[in-house]
Amino acid sequence: MEFRDTPDEAAFRTEIRNFIATEQPKDAPRGAADPFAMEGTRAWLKKLADRNWIAPAWPREYGGAGMSVMEQFIFNSELAEARAPRPFGIAVGFAGPTLIVHGTEEQKKKHLPEILSGDVVWCQGYSEPGAGSDLAALQTRAVRDGDDFVVNGQKIWTSGAHWSKWMILLARTDPDAPKHRGITYFIVDMKSPGITVRPLVNMADSHEFNEVFFEDVRIPRTNIIGEENRGWYLAQTTLSFERSNIGSAVGARQTVEDMVTFAKEHVADHMSTLAHNGSLRGELMERYIEAQVATMMSYKIVSMQAKEGVPPGHEASVAKLYGTELNQRIYRTGMKMLGLYGQLDGKSAGPEAPMKGRVKYMYLRAVANTVEGGTSEIQRNIIATRGLGLPRA
Ligand SMILES: Cc1cc2nc3c(=O)[nH]c(=O)nc-3n(C[C@H](O)[C@H](O)[C@H](O)COP(=O)(O)OP(=O)(O)OC[C@H]3O[C@@H](n4cnc5c(N)ncnc54)[C@H](O)[C@@H]3O)c2cc1C
Missing domain, CATH: 1.10.540.10 (Acyl-CoA dehydrogenase/oxidase, N-terminal domain)
Structure with missing residues (x-):
């Protein structure tokens, strides 16, 4: 590189x-x-x-x-x-890139310019109550009816569904085929009759994701991306784009730098525990080094993508696993730095909250980082089998 x-x-x-x-x-x-x-x-x-x-x-x-x-x-x-x-978001980050690789000319002309207006939000309808890590177990059904498919079922943890104009949806179109083969990848108009979006509030008290219910929702056949029953393979392209999100490493480094500045500036007023917490100095230094490592990983991903044109496979899992677990370590260190002041957030303490309450909010929110986009265990399985060639457990 x-x-x-x-x-x-x-x-x-x-x-x-x-x-x-x-x-x-x-x-x-x-x-x-x-x-x-x-x-x-x-x-x-x-x-x-x-x-x-x-x-x-x-x-x-x-x-x-x-x-x-x-x-x-x-x-x-x-x-x-x-x-x-x-x-970034789903439209720019991975729905659009999947359309560029697998969409029809008509789909690209319709959706890509609209995404590039910066004014539309898309969501991703993959997970279901019984299908998360084992995504191929999904049960939402799409049945052919003339030029349409009729969809019934439920999605869960659908980020941004309440703001979205479009969804990328995985639904089962052939229940008799082996489970990875009977899935089709659709684009869904979120205003279609029969769609109900119900909010789910996360433990950081923020409404980001939802349950989405489908009751006899009609989707035109022309909204299939790729081939009928071959959606599983496209879903993998989307997930690679999702996992290779670059730019977050810069954010990790900046957060560590902000914490170092805060720790030094607030020794005297005791809002930082730097003076009496012997291990904090070492922890901040470790997080700083780890953020540099994450940056190098994003360089590797982008140079592979520049050479090969598509996002890398298991390397994206390495970056996703490392970056998200690092994020959790960073905010654990942040809470250690703030001591009792770490309990104050922007909502309860207003502008008095240290670092505008960002550490507390992200300490809670970062728990989900190692689940969304595929859990750490699943990334480890991918790295072990596809990256290192180890046998399945
Ligand atoms: C903040 C957030 C946003 C999300 N946004 C979306 C979204 O927009 N669209 C969408 O479709 N989904 C979304 N998800 C869902 C996410 O993709 C799933 O939560 C995730 O894939 C895990 O599935 P699950 O929750 O069903 O857990 P499960 O699959 O039930 O896993 C439970 C536990 O078992 C472990 N486990 C499961 N299988 C294995 C295995 N083979 N080997 C080792 N361990 C295993 C898991 O690692 C986990 O610890 C979001 C999730 C979060 C937290």
């Missing part, structure tokens, strides 16, 4: 930095549960869309900027460094 920018890449980096310096909204929180929580976020996304920068590496013919994977990486890194909201 070449770490230095080419002259063109350096020029692009400067262009983005200048753009961010003048246009970045001051009030848009990074990582807000609601993608459009602040008016500033919507205006910022519109400015990115006007420059074709919602997904700079998408093809020009569908409204992208046709940039290289490396330029896209530079773009993501610069936004993350500046703590500017990144247009």
